[in-house]
Structure formats: C-alpha cells, structure tokens
Amino acid sequence: MAFTLASATELMEEIKKSRFLTRAFPINSIAEAEAIIETIRKEEATHHCYAWKFHSNYRFNDDGEPTGTAGKPILNAIEGKNCDCVLVIVTRWFGGVKLGTGGLVRAYGGGASRTLQKAELVELVDWQIxxxxxxxxxxxxxxNEVQNFLAQIDNRHFDDFGCEVTLRLPKPQQENFIDWIKDISSGKILIDGENSRSDMSL
Structure with a gap:
C-alpha cells in the first residue's frame, strides 16, 4: 500500500545555527517535480537538496553537500513512509557550524521524515478504467451495485439502445466485476476497452 500527500506540507527547523526548510509536494508527473525543483532553486540559499519518487522512477541530489548525506537520506525517508508520487526538497541556510556527515544525514533525512509524518497522506489506488x-x-x-466493487462511474453516454458506461475501479476488483457483469447480462455485456493508471483515492 502506497501513499501520496493530500497537499503540500513544510517544516522549518534550526540545527546548530543552520536553518532547514523542508517542503514536501504531491506530484502527478516527473515534469511537475522538475518544474517545482527549478522554481525553488532560484531562491537564495546555501543548498537545495531533494529527492522524488514517481512509481518506479526516482531521483535524488545532494546539491553540494557531501555525497550521500542529503539526497539519499531524503529518498530513504520517502520510501520509509511508503510514499509515492512525492517530491521532498530540503533547503539549508548555513549557520557557520559544520554538522559532519552523520549530522547532515540526520538533519536532511530526519527533516524529510518529520515533514512526511506531519503531512496528511492519502492512499494511492491503481485504477482500472x-x-x-x-x-x-x-x-x-x-x-446500484458498482459501489460493492469500490467503483465509480465517470461517464455515461446514452444512445437508442442503452448507455455506454465508463467507470473506474481498483485493479484487484476488475476480474470480479467482469464476472458479475457477464452473469447479470447472460454474457451480453462485453467489456470493450480497458486501461489502468495510478491515481489518488479521495
């Protein structure tokens, strides 16, 4: 079971005179993640370290911090919270005191974890259309019965013979629904198109 964020969330912390602003965003595409990163990197700060995960794709960046001390700990926090379709950016304003590699890992990874803990999470559902x-x-x-399959009707198009129905339902329910629809129609209703996508359940 994977989760994304209901909305963007942020957390400001001060660690040994450095300020860390962690911002977490739900994302609908890799392009959206890259656009948010590009915008935030224009802000004046010492570092903008980030990680994002979008299904099987992910990326992380230390942005000048020692290798492995920022981006990867942020990604570990995302995965540790079972999050997907999420971008986390941690902005640091250096305060003059070095934290060491262990301190940086705790600051970046911990900030990401605490921000995701604070955020409202919503379950990601693999919908079948x-x-x-x-x-x-x-x-x-x-x-009347679609709700028993956790399905939602998205569109109805009427003609002289009936109605073309487009609905979405969780992928594990697909086989049960198809068997049911064939049974009530004595095999006359055929499923003539199907696609799947990941989406947030609301």
Missing part, C-alpha cells in the same frame, strides 16, 4: 455498453433495463442494477 472499463468501458461497456449497458442496456436500459440493466443500467439501474449496474448503478
């Missing part, structure tokens, strides 16, 4: 044509006499049954 199904489209099928439903006769008028079966449409009320479908509309």
């Amino acid at each position: 199904l489209t099928f044509h439903c006769p008028f006499n079966l449409l009320p049954i479908v509309e």
Whole structure:
C-alpha cells in the first residue's frame, strides 16, 4: 500500500545555527517535480537538496553537500513512509557550524521524515478504467451495485439502445466485476476497452 500527500506540507527547523526548510509536494508527473525543483532553486540559499519518487522512477541530489548525506537520506525517508508520487526538497541556510556527515544525514533525512509524518497522506489506488455498453433495463442494477466493487462511474453516454458506461475501479476488483457483469447480462455485456493508471483515492 502506497501513499501520496493530500497537499503540500513544510517544516522549518534550526540545527546548530543552520536553518532547514523542508517542503514536501504531491506530484502527478516527473515534469511537475522538475518544474517545482527549478522554481525553488532560484531562491537564495546555501543548498537545495531533494529527492522524488514517481512509481518506479526516482531521483535524488545532494546539491553540494557531501555525497550521500542529503539526497539519499531524503529518498530513504520517502520510501520509509511508503510514499509515492512525492517530491521532498530540503533547503539549508548555513549557520557557520559544520554538522559532519552523520549530522547532515540526520538533519536532511530526519527533516524529510518529520515533514512526511506531519503531512496528511492519502492512499494511492491503481485504477482500472472499463468501458461497456449497458442496456436500459440493466443500467439501474449496474448503478446500484458498482459501489460493492469500490467503483465509480465517470461517464455515461446514452444512445437508442442503452448507455455506454465508463467507470473506474481498483485493479484487484476488475476480474470480479467482469464476472458479475457477464452473469447479470447472460454474457451480453462485453467489456470493450480497458486501461489502468495510478491515481489518488479521495
């Protein structure tokens, strides 16, 4: 089970005279993550270290801190909280006291972890999109029963013979729903299109 953020969250901390501002964002694409990073890096600061994870893709950057002391600990915090589709940027304003490698790992990784702990998390669901044509006499049954499969109807398009229905449901429910729809229609309703995507459950 993976989670993303309901909204952007931030946390400001001071550690041995250095200020650390951790900002965490939900992201819908890699391009969105890169755009946020580009914007924040224009701000005056000593370092802007970050990590993001988007499904099987991830990236981290130490931005001038010693290798392995910033970006990777931030990524570890993201993965440790079972988060996905998330970007975390930790901005540091150096206060004149060096923290050492261990201190940096604790500052960056700890800040990321505490910020994600503070954030409201929402479960990511792997939705399956199904489209099928439903006769008028079966449409009320479908509309009443979809909730039992945790499904949501996204679109209805009526014609002379019935309604083309597009709905989304959690991927583990797909097989059960298809078996059910074939059963109530005696095999007359065919699923004629299906796609899947990851999305946030609301």
